[in-house]
Every structure is written in C-alpha cells, then in structure tokens.
Amino acid sequence: MEDARIVDLYWARSERAIDETSSKYGKYCFAIAHNILANDEDADESVNDTYLDAWNSMPPHRPAILSTFLGKITRRISIDKWRSRSAEKRGGGEIFLALDELSECISSRNSVEQEIEAAELAKDINDFLRTISLDERNTFVGRYWFLLSVKELSVKTGFSEGKIKILLFRTRKKLKAYLKRKEY
Amino acid sequence: MNNQTILDAIGMIDDRYIVSAQKQLGCIPSEEVSLSAVVSVKHVRRRALIGVAAAVMLLLSSFVTTMAVNEEFRKMVFEFFHITVAENVPNGDDFGDKTHVDLGGGVSAEYIHVGKELTSSGNGILYNINYSENGEISGVSFYQLTGGIVQDIQTNRTEFHVSAGGTSVDGYAYWCLSDDRFAAIGRGQTTDRSKIWEISTISGQSEMVLLSIYSGIEDNLAFYAFWLDLHTGAAEAVFEDDGLCELTHVQEFQVAPNCKYALIRGQSDYDLTDAPYIYNLESGNLLPLLDMTGTENIDKVLWADDDTALLTLKKDNHYICWAYHIQESTMEKTVDEPLLNSDVDGSGGVVDLNGRYLLHVDETGVVAVIDQKDGTRSAAIYGFVYDKRGQILLGADGEKACYFVSAQSSDSLSVETLGVIDFTAAKFTIFDRSGFDQNQELRLGWLDKNSVAISTAGNGADLYVYKFE
Numbered sequence: 001m002e003d004a005r006i007v008d009l010y011w012a013r014s015e016r017a018i019d020e021t022s023s024k025y026g027k028y029c030f031a032i033a034h035n036i037l038a039n040d041e042d043a044d045e046s047v048n049d050t051y052l053d054a055w056n057s058m059p060p061h062r063p064a065i066l067s068t069f070l071g072k073i074t075r076r077i078s079i080d081k082w083r084s085r086s087a088e089k090r091g092g093g094e095i096f097l098a099l100d101e102l103s104e105c106i107s108s109r110n111s112v113e114q115e116i117e118a119a120e121l122a123k124d125i126n127d128f129l130r131t132i133s134l135d136e137r138n139t140f141v142g143r144y145w146f147l148l149s150v151k152e153l154s155v156k157t158g159f160s161e162g163k164i165k166i167l168l169f170r171t172r173k174k175l176k177a178y179l180k181r182k183e184y
Numbered sequence: 185m186n187n188q189t190i191l192d193a194i195g196m197i198d199d200r201y202i203v204s205a206q207k208q209l210g211c212i213p214s215e216e217v218s219l220s221a222v223v224s225v226k227h228v229r230r231r232a233l234i235g236v237a238a239a240v241m242l243l244l245s246s247f248v249t250t251m252a253v254n255e256e257f258r259k260m261v262f263e264f265f266h267i268t269v270a271e272n273v274p275n276g277d278d279f280g281d282k283t284h285v286d287l288g289g290g291v292s293a294e295y296i297h298v299g300k301e302l303t304s305s306g307n308g309i310l311y312n313i314n315y316s317e318n319g320e321i322s323g324v325s326f327y328q329l330t331g332g333i334v335q336d337i338q339t340n341r342t343e344f345h346v347s348a349g350g351t352s353v354d355g356y357a358y359w360c361l362s363d364d365r366f367a368a369i370g371r372g373q374t375t376d377r378s379k380i381w382e383i384s385t386i387s388g389q390s391e392m393v394l395l396s397i398y399s400g401i402e403d404n405l406a407f408y409a410f411w412l413d414l415h416t417g418a419a420e421a422v423f424e425d426d427g428l429c430e431l432t433h434v435q436e437f438q439v440a441p442n443c444k445y446a447l448i449r450g451q452s453d454y455d456l457t458d459a460p461y462i463y464n465l466e467s468g469n470l471l472p473l474l475d476m477t478g479t480e481n482i483d484k485v486l487w488a489d490d491d492t493a494l495l496t497l498k499k500d501n502h503y504i505c506w507a508y509h510i511q512e513s514t515m516e517k518t519v520d521e522p523l524l525n526s527d528v529d530g531s532g533g534v535v536d537l538n539g540r541y542l543l544h545v546d547e548t549g550v551v552a553v554i555d556q557k558d559g560t561r562s563a564a565i566y567g568f569v570y571d572k573r574g575q576i577l578l579g580a581d582g583e584k585a586c587y588f589v590s591a592q593s594s595d596s597l598s599v600e601t602l603g604v605i606d607f608t609a610a611k612f613t614i615f616d617r618s619g620f621d622q623n624q625e626l627r628l629g630w631l632d633k634n635s636v637a638i639s640t641a642g643n644g645a646d647l648y649v650y651k652f653e
Binding site: 064072076118134137138141148153157 | 188189190191195197198199201203204205206209210386388389390392411420442443465466
C-alpha cells in the first residue's frame with residue numbers, strides 16, 4: 001500500500017493503519033531497533049512502541065516519507081530504551097561503538113539543555129552533510145543513523161571493511177573540524 | 185554538549201539523506217509480512233495503559249566478555265602431534281614425480297622449482313625487487329603460487345608527491361591485489377638526502393597505505409606521515425600540523441587494526457630517551473606510556489588487539505611485559521619472568537615470539553603459552569619437550585608461530601624439525617626431516633597464513649612449501 005494511503009488510514013483513525021504499517025515497515029523498524037538494542041524482545045517492544053507513537057502522531061503529522069518518519073521514531077525510542085537500561089555498562093549492539101567513535105567529534109561537557117542543543121546541532125550537521133561526497137555521506141548515515149556495523153556496511157556497499165573504516169575516520173575528522181569552526 | 189547529543193542530533197537529519205542512504209545500503213522497507221511484528225491496535229492501546237515491561241537481562245559488558253575468553257584460554261589444552269614418519273626431503277636438482285607429498289597429521293609438502301629468488305610477504309604473495317645503480321627501487325614484481333606454479337600478479341605503481349618540512353618528497357608505491365591478498369612496497373630518499381621514506385601496509389586496508397617520512401639532523405629528526413590513496417595518488421597528512429611536533433627521532437609508527445590509534449616510539453624535546461606513546465589519530469592527543477610502567481626504558485611496543493598495547497623489556501636475562509588497556513586507561517604488568525637460557529641445562533624461562541603470545545618453558549622442557557594481554561597461561565602442552573636449539577617465527581596475523589630446529593651448518597639452515605603452533609585452535613604439530621643436507625636451505629618464512637616455505641639455492645632456486653591444516 002502506498003505511504004499516502006497508509007497515512008490517510010491514520011487520519012481516518014482506522015485500525016487497518018497499524019496492520020498496513022506493520023506489513024510494510026515492521027521488519028525495517030525491527031532492524032533499526034535491533035541494531036541499537038541487540039535483543040529480539042527489546043527490539044519487538046520498540047517496534048510496538050513505534051506503532052503507538054505513530055498512532056498518536058498522525059494526525060496532526062502527515063509525513064511525506066513514512067519510512068524515515070517511522071525510522072526516526074524507532075531510533076529515538078530504542079536509544080532512550082538503551083540509555084535507561086545500560087547507563088553504566090556496555091549493553092552490546094552497535095550504539096556503544098558508534099558513541100565511542102563520535103566522542104572525538106565534540107567536546108564532552110554535560111548540559112541540561114541537551115535537547116535544544118541537539119536540534120541546533122542537527123541543522124549544522126545537515127549543512128555539513130551537504131559538503132561531503134555521496135559515499136562519505138551514505139556511509140556516515142549508515143553507521144550513525146542506521147547504526148549498522150562496519151561489516152554490514154561493507155556487505156551493503158561492496159566496499160572493503162578497510163575502506164569503510166577510512167571513510168568513517170575521514171568524515172569524523174571533517175565533522176570535528178567543521179563543528180570546531182562553528183564553535184561547538 | 186556530549187557525544188549523546190551528537191547521536192540525538194544525527195537522529196534529526198534531513199530525510200533526503202536517510203533516503204539516499206537507504207537506496208545505496210538496501211535498507212529499504214520490505215513488503216514481506218513479519219508475523220512477529222503484527223500487533224493489533226487494541227493490543228497497542230492496552231500496552232500503553234499498562235506500561236512497557238522492563239525485564240530484560242543486560243548483555244555482558246566487553247570487560248566481562250574478555251575475562252570469559254581468557255578463562256577459556258587458561259583452561260585451553262593444546263593438542264600436540266609429532267608426526268611419526270619423517271619427511272624424506274628430495275634433492276632440489278631432481279624432484280622427479282614427487283612434487284606433492286602427504287606427510288600425515290594434516291601436513292602436506294609441495295616442492296616447486298621457482299627459478300628465481302623470491303621473498304614472501306607472508307600472505308601468499310611473493311615478490312622480487314629490482315634496484316637501479318644508485319640503490320633505489322626501480323621496480324617490483326609480484327607473484328603467487330597456484331597449483332604448484334609461480335604465476336605473475338599484475339604490479340600497480342602509484343606515484344605520489346608530498347611536502348614535508350618544506351621538502352618535496354616524491355616516489356612510487358608498488359602494489360598488487362589478488363584474491364583479497366594485498367602487498368605494497370616502496371622506500372626511498374629525497375634528492376637532497378635529507379629525508380628517507382617508506383610505504384607500509386595497514387591491517388585490513390587494500391586501497392590505502394601509510395607513507396612515513398623520517399628526517400635527518402637538518403630537520404631536527406622530524407617525523408611526517410601521510411595516508412596514501414593508491415588509486416588516486418592523493419596523500420592526506422596524518423598530523424594536522426606539519427609533522428608530529430611533539431616528538432623527534434621516531435623509530436616506530438604502528439597503526440592499530442581499527443585505525444583509531446598509533447603506537448609511536450620517539451623522543452620528546454626535554455627527554456632524549458626513546459619512549460613509547462599512544463597517538464589518537466582522531467583527536468591528535470599524544471599519551472606518554474613510559475612513566476606508567478615505572479621503568480626507565482622499553483625495548484619494544486606492539487598491538488595485542490585494537491584496545492591493548494604491549495610494551496616489553498629484556499634486561500639482565502629477565503623479560504617483562506606491560507599491557508596498556510586503552511578503554512580503561514590502565515597499565516598492567518602482565519609478565520615478569522626469566523628469559524630461557526639455551527646455554528644452561530635444566531633452566532626454565534620464556535621465549536619471546538615478538539607478538540601477543542609468549543612461550544613459557546619449565547625446567548623439564550614442558551611448554552605452556554602465555555597471553556601477554558593479561559598474563560593468562562594456558563595448560564601445558566603435554567607430549568612436547570622444547571628443544572633449546574629451537575627457533576620461533578610468528579605468522580603475519582600473530583595467531584600462529586612456526587617452530588623449527590636447525591642443525592645449522594655454515595651455509596645452510598639445515599632444518600631438521602619443523603612445526604606450527606596455532607594459538608587460537610590450540611594445536612601444535614611438528615615433524616622431522618631427513619635428507620635436508622643435500623640442499624642449501626637459505627631462508628625459512630611464512631608463505632601464507634597456513635603455509636611455511638623453505639627456499640633453497642642451487643639449480644634455479646626451489647621452494648619447499650609445508651601446509652598445516
């Protein structure tokens with residue numbers, strides 16, 4: 001079913017909206033959640049919470065690209081779940097490795113205005129992503145948005161794992177320099 | 185602002201970047217129904233009222249995982265096989281029909297006429313370097329063994345031009361890639377002879393190599409490094425400033441397998457002692473390691489894995505190893521043992537393999553393996569008695585070592601016993617050789633990760649290849 005028709009079902013408050021969402025995006029959302037939580041049960045839970053969030057979000061939202069709308073919800077829910085359950089220990093999945101890699105891009109000061117800062121930072125990251133090559137951008141998004149492992153990225157892109165590591169390394173270095181110029 | 189903020193910010197990036205990545209990476213939603221993920225609206229509403237259950241066991245932390253792995257290492261029992269029938273080494277002048285022999289115990293021998301002297305890179309690629317009259321490399325030829333025949337591999341040449349300390353450095357990297365096996369060679373000096381440079385491979389990389397440039401006194405022994413893209417010839421400086429400003433007289437620059445860190449041995453301005461450092465390739469931070477050991481100098485540094493650097497010292501017939509764990513920022517002495525003295529009967533000690541693992545030989549010759557990452561010792565290898573004439577050659581990946589006993593004459597290695605220790609499979613296989621004295625055995629080395637080769641001089645040079653399954 002087309003995305004626009006699925007969104008219409010949400011607006012019409014039809015229960016079929018969830019069934020159609022699950023049918024088309026269930027595996028996709030599960031994959032995102034599993035990359036973060038590394039656990040089937042937790043990932044299932046995140047996916048179910050995603051459907052609830054989507055039900056509560058539409059209306060008023062009418063996303064043009066339903067996959068990214070749902071993917072962002074799943075990612076946010078899964079990261080929050082990961083944070084609350086593994087604050088002190090490494091909880092597996094790719095998220096800890098990804099955080100570790102990103103730690104050098106930004107100075108680490110705790111801030112109570114984290115949400116506001118994240119929104120501001122998102123704008124600058126969007127501007128940054130525009131300046132880099134397609135391969136660098138897709139690899140960066142694959143690693144830090146989809147939280148795919150280096151091995152998975154290698155399989156999906158056809159690049160060697162070594163090339164993936166170098167692409168990520170260079171992009172993080174460029175991002176760090178970019179954010180430094182922006183006085184982060 | 186912290187790295188969690190950046191992860192959240194990345195979550196809010198523009199949809200078109202996510203869609204673009206979806207297309208290239210194949211992360212496009214499937215139309216297939218996933219029964220486990222089908223949930224009715226009523227069920228969703230009930231869960232919203234009740235709340236989400238939160239009874240999931242956390243995965244083991246990486247620290248706990250490491251301990252569990254080394255508990256296994258501690259209990260590891262090496263299987264030892266001494267193949268009973270000795271190899272009857274053929275004369276290189278006439279192999280006859282005997283070019284491939286099964287020696288038993290998972291070991292086979294292959295005898296190959298090569299016709300030229302070749303050097304092994306240790307991963308299945310052989311090479312021969314040609315030099316010009318002034319001693320510079322003028323060309324490299326690469327080969328591989330296929331079906332007992334030495335075959336040419338296409339040699340690629342990448343020209344580079346960089347500037348280091350105000351000096352132009354130009355040269356070529358010679359490289360080949362065949363069936364995922366990669367080798368790269370290059371070294372030279374600047375025309376004014378003020379700097380020397382060399383190419384080295386990076387673990388897991390086949391498109392990029394490291395170009396290291398070492399300066400003389402005129403440039404205060406400065407060190408420069410570049411990532412060299414073999415396909416474009418583009419060179420990107422490793423250090424933000426012109427060279428590594430904090431250290432001089434750099435002796436070693438070893439990049440970790442994950443390309444996040446490098447191990448360096450060099451001298452600082454205020455202390456002319458060679459000392460080890462860890463350099464964070466992303467942040468540019470340089471961490472001195474020597475003070476953390478409590479000793480005055482170190483012989484050697486090497487990577488045990490992505491997160492652990494080993495520092496070793498041999499002094500007064502004693503061997504010490506420290507392990508620096510990067511994630512925990514801790515330094516730990518993991519080995520403190522006498523060195524094995526081959527001249528003294530009835531003495532025990534350790535044998536340095538120049539890698540992560542060490543052999544411990546007790547007074548009776550019984551051997552155990554030590555993992556220097558944390559000092560864990562395996563169970564003894566029963567059935568094997570260490571021959572003090574024995575020598576060890578570590579494989580390229582550090583997971584296997586070749587053990588051989590040489591009845592060394594003045595012009596030949598004369599290998600009378602040959603074997604391989606596999607540290608991860610916990611297996612040690614050796615066999616004896618007879619008739620080796622009819623050939624002049626010049627070199628022994630790893631051909632690839634499973635094979636050891638002895639090269640001989642004589643009628644066109646030959647390779648005696650031993651494969652250990």
